[in-house]
Amino acid sequence: MNQVLRYSLLTLALVATVACGRKPAAPTEAKETPKEEGARGDERAHLPLKDIRGLRFLVVPEPKAEGAWYPAEAIGDESAQALLSSPVKGIVSGILIPPGRHIEIGARLITIQSPELARLKADWLSTRAKHERSEAELAREQRLFDAQAGARRELEAAQSEATTARADEEAARLALEARGLNPETAGAVLTVKAPKAGSVTAYKIQLGQGVEAGQELGSFQAASAAIARLELPLPAPEQWQPGATTEVRKADGQRWKARLEGTPMTLTADTRRLSYRLRLLGGPLPIPGTPLEVHVPLAKTVVLPQSALQQVEGIWGVFVKEGEEAEFRPVRRGPELGTDVMVFEGVKPGETVVGEGAYLLKSLQIKRKSGGEDHDH
Secondary structure (H helix, E strand, O other), rough: OHHHHHHHHHHHHHHHHHHHHHOHHHHHHHHHHHHHHHHHHHHHHEEOOOOOOOOEEEOOOEEEEEEEEEEEEEEOHHHHHEEEOOOOOOOEEOOOOOOOEOOOOOOOOEEEOOHHHHHHHHHHHHHHHHHHHHHHHHHHHHHHHHOOOOOHHHHHHHHHHHHHHHHHHHHHHHHOOOOOOOOOOOOEEEEEEEEOOOEEEEEOOOOOOOOOOOOEEEEEEEEOOEEEEEEEEOOOOOOOOOOOEEEEEOOOOOEEEEEEEEEEOOOOOOOEEEEEEEEEEEOOOOOOOOOOEEEEEEEEEEEEEHHOOOOEEEEEEEEEOOEEEEEEEOOEEEEEEEEEEEEOOOOOOOHHHHEEEEHHHHHHHHHHOOOOOOOOO
């Protein structure tokens, strides 16, 4: 009996020991975890400022209407550009005017020795001579018939021969004129001339090179440029619409009024920017390729230094000061104005933001989000 009692007491002791060894704190820790995470989230959203050196603050100014000068280039419109080509097959025998030199309309640019042209001219000369002989024969047969000394059959044959010869000459003449050549002056050498006053921008042939009919020989540009081509980064100026006028200037101080011809719908393939065309109005026009500047009117909005804007996880924003802490606030970034940038949305006039040193707060925020030390400055 005593032994049974001892075994019972021993069993009770073991059960009590196991019960005491359990860890009831686990549910309590699970309940406190969201609170700790919430606290950590608050720390990430509000960054302490007292221990960070190198920060400078500024008060967000009132919105104002802005405009900026952007680089552009003078170009000729489509009517001022031309391709130089050969209407016949041949060999380049001369390049008479170098690229870039100003020339007048009709100036001789390139000569091409062309057996094809010589054949076309020979065909025209031959058919013309045959036509003249057939016309003379027809006149003779007509006189004989009128004098009742010739047969009608001979007259009709002469008329048919003259008609055929006339058609052959016309075909030979059209073959030359279709290539832009005058049958009277065409020869074995083709001369390519300037289509208008301007300059050759580039040649695509060399002396002695064989060329095919219709092959491009070079490019030509009129001496004046009526278009200013401008490329702008995104976002596009919201207030700039087709037909709006603005100013264009050159480095020497010359200025033009210019009219916006249209707004681009897509980005350029090479620079990934928006390409605008403005037509210059009045005054002597610049030559193609002249560097210009275009005044672009921009929206009325807040302007901040570029150093105040930081990009965190692909989102542009500023650090707004709230007491002794700063909070990252997303903004809608606008065009750059030199060292400044337009801010369309996200901040209000009178608020205090970090103007210099904002990158330090960006580093701290990224470190906290990645689980680094909270106060390792």
